[in-house]
Amino acid sequence: MKISAFILCFNESLMIRHTINYYSKFCSDITILNNNSTDNSIEIVKKEYPNVKIKNFGAENSYREDILTEIRNNCWKNSDADYVIVCDMDEFLYSQDMDNSLKLLEKYRPAICSVVGYEMFSKKFPKNNKVSLLDQVKHGLRNYRFDKTIIFNPKKVKHINYDYGAHSCSPEFYDKKAEDFLIEFKLLHFKYLGKKYLYKKHFDYMNRLSKINIQNKWGAEYKEGKKHIDRKFKIVEKHIFKIIP
Template sequence: MPLAEGERDKGLERPRVHVHATCWNEERMLPFFLRHYEPLAERIFIYDDGSTDRSLEILQQCPKVTIEPIQSAGDSYVEALQQLYNSCWKRSRGAADWVIVCNVDEHFHHPTGLANYLAACQQTGVTIIPSHGYQMVSLRFPPAGVQLSQTVRRGKSSSEHRKTVIFSPDAIEATNFGVGRHVTTPAGRVVLPETCEICLLHYKYLGFPYLRDRTAELESRRRPRDRAQGYGFQYSRGQLNMVCHFIHLLLVSRTVVSAGGGR
């Protein structure tokens, strides 16, 4: 069981955290991603699938980042990434206490600080951590230089984003992620916390122009099997549907992250 809030900073060694994320043309989101994870992570592994924008230039400016070029093959882009997610983190065995396997637009958050919470979980024997998922939303794309969790604080609970992708690479033998990492069937020494305290903040609805443009970009990556299996079907919806969903999310959203909370 994690320590009480007041105990989390007392005598806990800072955990070694490795972040593993895929990237394709993420120049708009990468500055926010790095601002969020660089203070937490010892190393950040980025698996870049042929970015043609400024993504590589941005990544090369961060000394903690290791860029691994990949070429996803086959008739399913989603299944190619599934295979990568299930294997990439294994390089962190013996070198990290925790790994986070995520996308660039996925920011994990804990109100007292993620590093403190991971240290407490490690001390109490937890080896894998689930999350509450939230689809975050803002009327406009946030300005440069901000911390997203303190700028875009409203969202809606999303069962689709309740992902279990933070774990000990030495304790977990296999993740067995389903497509999109929406389902995890871990093998190994699996010890969950008694309660779920971490939030996954998914930042896709950052103003309608960004949502529209990024959706079109991701739709262009879908391959024949993706279409046949319905993977990424949300990228093919019409603009009217997208507008309605965006407005609905703005109307039903609530404050998820308190002002001045941890990251």
């Protein structure tokens, strides 16, 4: 069974090794969708992961959610894979028993799968990329916004029709009788990995907000800056729990 991953990237030099190392374990190929990165993210890929594909796309050198949504909706359409994963750099498709989940996926070949979302938290960014991120960050919060359909069968899904942020979609199937078999995965969102790391990331995204994003309040949390991050970590202190065994 062939699984292809399509991963969005903007200035992910700290995260990119973690992500590629993780998806390389069960994906046949990986494509990095580069949105005008100005750090050494792409140099890392070229030097250390020569088999990983890179596709560059422009967005007026700004953060434009409408263009990102178009990319998510179309980047996979020429894929010959049995399943595609379309995600951001900090999103990991996870199962406690991944081998068994993949066997079920291969056996039943559903059009889409059930995905349950969690936000992961750490006081400091885990810089040791030689150790799996899942072994370093095990705690988080349940977040329904990340019940995102990031894995689906391109031979059964004609259009995925993601909305803003890919938090929802309205898939169209080649066969109207296509049904999803409830093979359940988790989506682990590794965004909140230390305040220092996030302060800079939010600042960089805030400076790239496009007019269309501002008008539609897409990425509004970036304009909040440190307030948004501090509030999230305060909530975590009371409600965080272990997600990865």
